[in-house]
Amino acid sequence: MAAKLEQDVAAAALAALNTAEGKADPYPHYARLRALGPAVTSADGMLVVTGYRQSAALMRDHRLQKMPELILLAAGHHDWRDRPSLRLMYTSVLVLNPPEHTRLRRLISAAFTIRRVAGLRPAIERITAETCERVEGSTDFVTDFAFPLPVTVIGELLGIPPADRAAFQPLVRDWTMVLEDLSPAAVDRADAAAVTIRDYLTDLAAARRAKPADDLISAMMTALDDNEALDAEAVVTMAALLFAAGFETTTGLLTNGLLALLAAPEQAARLRTEPEIAAPAVEELLRYDSPVQFMSTRSAPTDLTIAGIDFAEGQRVLNLVGAANRDPAVFDEPDRLVLDRAAEPPLSFGGGVHYCVGAPLARLEGQIAFPALLSRFPRLALAGTPVIRQGLALHSYTSVPVTTN
Numbered sequence: 526m527a528a529k530l531e532q533d534v535a536a537a538a539l540a541a542l543n544t545a546e547g548k549a550d551p552y553p554h555y556a557r558l559r560a561l562g563p564a565v566t567s568a569d570g571m572l573v574v575t576g577y578r579q580s581a582a583l584m585r586d587h588r589l590q591k592m593p594e595l596i597l598l599a600a601g602h603h604d605w606r607d608r609p610s611l612r613l614m615y616t617s618v619l620v621l622n623p624p625e626h627t628r629l630r631r632l633i634s635a636a637f638t639i640r641r642v643a644g645l646r647p648a649i650e651r652i653t654a655e656t657c658e659r660v661e662g663s664t665d666f667v668t669d670f671a672f673p674l675p676v677t678v679i680g681e682l683l684g685i686p687p688a689d690r691a692a693f694q695p696l697v698r699d700w701t702m703v704l705e706d707l708s709p710a711a712v713d714r715a716d717a718a719a720v721t722i723r724d725y726l727t728d729l730a731a732a733r734r735a736k737p738a739d740d741l742i743s744a745m746m747t748a749l750d751d752n753e754a755l756d757a758e759a760v761v762t763m764a765a766l767l768f769a770a771g772f773e774t775t776t777g778l779l780t781n782g783l784l785a786l787l788a789a790p791e792q793a794a795r796l797r798t799e800p801e802i803a804a805p806a807v808e809e810l811l812r813y814d815s816p817v818q819f820m821s822t823r824s825a826p827t828d829l830t831i832a833g834i835d836f837a838e839g840q841r842v843l844n845l846v847g848a849a850n851r852d853p854a855v856f857d858e859p860d861r862l863v864l865d866r867a868a869e870p871p872l873s874f875g876g877g878v879h880y881c882v883g884a885p886l887a888r889l890e891g892q893i894a895f896p897a898l899l900s901r902f903p904r905l906a907l908a909g910t911p912v913i914r915q916g917l918a919l920h921s922y923t924s925v926p927v928t929t930n
């Protein structure tokens with residue numbers, strides 16, 4: 526009886542998360558789920574995790590595996606390898622398990638070490654200063670700053686020509702919906718976007734193989750010559766994921782972060798006058814309103830117990846990192862923004878073997894961008910109602926009208 530009641534409450538909270546209002550402000554619904562315990566089983570058998578310790582333990586435990594095929598087949602996509610959007614996403618490093626995952630991740634890990642990324646600081650400072658010019662006056666913060674800054678940074682790294690970058694924003698939005706919405710309409714729209722992305726990157730990769738440049742796509746194409754286990758499709762899949770992940774999530778960090786700062790002017794004032802707190806400030810902004818709210822593709826391959834939680838074979842985990850980041854057992858007053866909070870790291874970049882490759886880059890972009898914006902525009906303010914982005918796995922806004930006057 527108690528279990529049934531728990532399932533009903535969990536089902537109501539999960540349904541509420543799926544509404545426009547729930548996507549805009551998921552936190553009260555997370556609190557309802559958390560009141561049931563740090564991990565609860567929903568009516569369809571999925572384990573829903575809101576506790577920080579449990580979430581961290583589950584994402585780091587190699588016994589839980591990405592089993593995307595289970596999800597794709599359950600949604601009726603037996604032909605998923607023939608659907609461009611599903612193939613491009615569900616054969617990527619994001620959803621593979623070791624050893625394939627390890628082999629592919631090696632292709633890119635050297636390019637994103639903390640040291641290599643630190644060397645990008647002067648370039649990111651220059652791009653930030655140039656992008657700040659676009660914010661002067663009355664503008665849309667997403668269109669004029671939060672998108673162009675990270676798309677320029679990752680575009681330069683990968684070697685995507687500047688004129689071609691802007692077209693990717695709507696395409697990536699449509700394509701990445703397959704991480705959470707596998708309905709026929711969503712997959713049709715995602716397919717159209719994925720074909721454009723795939724064909725563009727296939728042509729670019731071939732051009733770079735013929736005439737290498739000083740960029741990551743050229744480096745990956747050159748690596749193919751020494752590695753028979755890889756092919757050009759693997760490079761295109763990796764480039765698509767890196768490009769999409771490189772700006773879509775960072776756009777979320779910059780947008781969600783700015784909104785959080787505008788809602789807490791005393792915190793914004795601190796960052797303006799004490800830019801040396803930029804590193805903890807970015808961690809806190811990531812915690813407070815994470816651009817990635819949940820990770821859903823891990824499952825138990827056999828019966829097992831992790832962090833005191835029993836799993837049945839095939840049981841799926843919905844890891845709500847956005848909720849874990851506000852767990853009161855770990856963070857004092859979790860609903861308050863405290864920029865120099867000395868606390869456990871947010872789980873916004875995941876953990877374990879899939880820990881975000883781009884974390885050092887995204888952090889550096891945030892550490893440069895927020896102090897630059899606040900000091901350049903001391904009167905930066907909202908000038909209209911922000912428009913929430915569709916979806917919850919990737920949580921952000923498509924429009925945030927602002928004024929600098």
Ligand code: HEM
Nearest residue numbers: 618619770771774775778820873874875879881882883887
């Ligand atoms: C604030 C910005 C970012 C956030 C919140 C974020 C979040 C995440 C998370 C949560 C994961 C793990 C997913 C899972 O375990 O299922 C991940 C993986 C990944 N991220 Fe990021 N990311 C960000 C920026 C970036 C950037 C800038 C890049 C590109 C340079 C990037 C590239 C990747 C890649 C390639 C993976 C897959 C890694 C793997 O599966 O081994 N991300 N990211």
